[in-house]
Amino acid sequence: MPAIFPRWTNHIPVVAGLLAPLVGAGLIFAVWYWFSPKFTDVGYRPKQPVPYSHRLHVSDVGLDCRYCHNTVERAAHAAVPPAATCMNCHSQVKSTSPRLEKVRESYNTGAPIQWVRVHQLPDYVYFDHRPHVAAGVGCASCHGRVDLEDVVELKEPLSMSWCLDCHRNPEPNLRPLDQVTNMAWDPAEHDYDPNKDPMRKRKVQPPTHCSGCHR
Ligand code: HEC
Ligand code: HEC
Ligand code: HEC
Ligand code: HEC
Ligand code: HEC
Incomplete structure (x- = not known):
């Protein structure tokens, strides 16, 4: 009796069985790599309701990030400051400037200024500033x-591959723990070895398993 299928087809199930997981893994990789917003969102720079400048307040006036984003070391979110923080100075400095009208209004009415969010992860991602700041990852490394x-302006894609690139090899992104808000401190220019830093009590081990960031 003639064979309907040639003999070599007997191997198809085995080969297919071996290839399927690889193809599956490849697809998952392709989906998160290519459909992550990596190639679209960087450069997002919305217009804000008040023309507040970080260059002026940080580089010229000399304020530390934590003067305004004071929850960054103790809460998941780095709170954007209320108008009262601005009024510490602007009740005297430029106190009648029309550019500060909305700040005065917010201070007097208690209604928050409607700042437009620049960095925003999807709800299904868990992110917390605290462990990053505590491990000596600088604000500049992510912002x-x-x-x-x-x-x-949004400088980094905030995509899964971006998080994982660092989580798999964090050491080149670490800095001394007291340099986290020093924007000019560039890890590439220093020969810093976190494993020899006596201020550190343990080796950092960022999660790379799914439930680390999807809880
Ligand atoms: C005088 C107060 C003040 C200081 C000091 C300050 N910021 Fe801000 N920051 C703000 C305000 C107000 C906003 C919201 C408006 C905007 O996006 O410009 C903001 C927004 C941001 C955002 C964008 C938030 C978002 O919507 O995604 C980042 C990132 C940020 N600041 C980082 C820093 C870093 C890093 C430093 C220190 C180098 C710093 N800030 C210092 C007041 C401040
Ligand atoms: C490991 C990367 C990373 C580091 C380091 C980091 N940030 Fe962020 N930051 C993010 C991400 C991601 C978001 C968006 C969070 C979200 O949508 O839940 C964010 C959001 C913010 C926001 C908007 C409010 C919020 O929390 O959602 C501010 C303000 C901010 N960061 C300031 C800072 C400052 C100041 C520092 C340094 C002390 C800092 N960040 C360090 C990644 C980082
Ligand atoms: C430590 C003091 C201080 C704090 C706090 C502060 N500022 Fe300022 N701000 C200044 C100084 C100084 C200037 C520059 C004044 C000048 O040009 O003579 C300025 C200028 C400005 C201007 C430009 C005003 C104009 O008419 O040119 C805006 C807008 C502004 N700040 C917004 C804010 C906002 C919003 C906050 C709160 C998130 C804030 N500032 C917090 C000190 C401060
Ligand atoms: C530049 C490096 C870097 C980037 C980028 C980065 N991380 Fe991390 N992450 C770290 C380090 C370092 C730690 C601390 C690990 C430790 O303390 O052992 C950490 C810790 C964490 C933890 C563990 C928190 C806990 O309490 O267990 C989570 C969750 C996390 N990161 C999520 C994210 C997410 C989500 C992103 C992307 C939006 C991201 N990280 C981007 C370096 C980074
Ligand atoms: C270090 C943090 C981190 C880890 C670990 C992580 N993810 Fe994600 N994941 C993210 C972030 C951030 C996003 C959102 C990216 C975006 O907005 O495009 C994301 C998005 C996703 C998406 C949505 C796909 C998309 O691009 O819209 C899926 C599915 C996903 N993750 C699955 C997984 C699986 C499966 C694992 C384990 C193999 C995993 N993640 C581990 C951070 C992480």
Whole structure:
């Protein structure tokens, strides 16, 4: 009796069985790599309701990030400051400037200024500033040189591959723990070895398993 299928087809199920997981893994990789906003969102620079400049307040006036984003070390979110923080100075400095009208209004009515969010992860991603700041990852490593910007711009894609690139090899992105808000401190220019830093009590181990960031 003639064979309907040639003999070699007997191997198809085995070969297909071996290839399927590889193809599956490849697809997952392709989906998160190519459909992550990496290639679209960087450069996002919305117009803000008040022309607040980080360049002026950080580089010229000399304020530390934590003067305004004071929850960054103790909460998941780095709170954007209320008008009262601005009024510490602007009740005297430029106190009648029309550019500060909305700040005065917010201070007097208590209604918050409607700042437009620049960095925003999807709800299904868990992110917390605290462990990053505590491990000595600088603000500049994730936000770029905010201190040189008049308008904050999205510098990094905030995609899964971006997070994982660092989580798999964090050491080149670490700095001394007291340099986190020093925007001019560039890890590439220093020969810093976190494993020899006596201020560190343990080796950092960022999660790379799915439930680390999807809880
Ligand atoms: C005088 C107060 C003040 C200081 C000091 C300050 N910021 Fe801000 N920051 C703001 C305000 C107000 C906003 C919201 C308006 C905007 O985006 O410009 C903001 C927005 C941001 C954002 C964007 C938030 C978003 O919507 O995604 C980042 C990132 C940021 N600041 C980082 C820093 C860093 C890093 C430093 C220190 C180098 C710093 N800031 C210092 C007041 C401040
Ligand atoms: C490891 C990367 C990383 C580091 C380091 C980092 N940020 Fe962020 N930051 C983010 C991400 C991601 C978001 C968006 C968070 C979200 O949508 O939940 C964000 C959001 C913000 C926001 C908007 C409010 C919020 O929390 O959602 C501000 C303000 C901010 N960061 C300031 C800072 C300052 C100041 C520092 C340094 C002390 C800093 N960040 C360090 C990644 C980082
Ligand atoms: C430590 C003091 C200080 C704090 C706090 C502060 N500023 Fe300022 N701000 C200044 C100084 C100084 C200037 C520059 C004044 C000048 O040009 O003579 C300025 C200028 C400005 C201007 C430009 C005003 C104009 O008419 O040119 C805006 C807008 C502004 N700040 C917004 C803010 C906002 C919003 C906050 C709160 C998130 C804030 N500032 C917090 C000190 C401060
Ligand atoms: C530049 C490096 C870097 C980037 C970028 C980065 N991380 Fe991390 N992440 C770290 C380090 C370092 C730690 C601390 C690990 C430790 O303390 O052992 C950490 C810790 C964490 C933790 C563990 C928190 C905990 O309490 O267990 C989570 C969750 C996390 N990161 C999520 C993210 C997400 C989501 C992104 C992308 C939006 C991101 N990270 C981007 C370096 C980074
Ligand atoms: C270090 C943090 C981190 C880890 C670990 C991580 N993810 Fe993600 N994941 C993210 C972030 C951030 C996003 C959002 C990216 C975006 O907005 O495009 C994301 C998005 C996704 C998406 C949506 C796809 C898309 O691009 O819209 C899926 C599916 C996903 N992750 C699955 C996984 C799986 C499966 C694992 C384990 C193999 C994993 N993630 C591990 C941070 C992480």
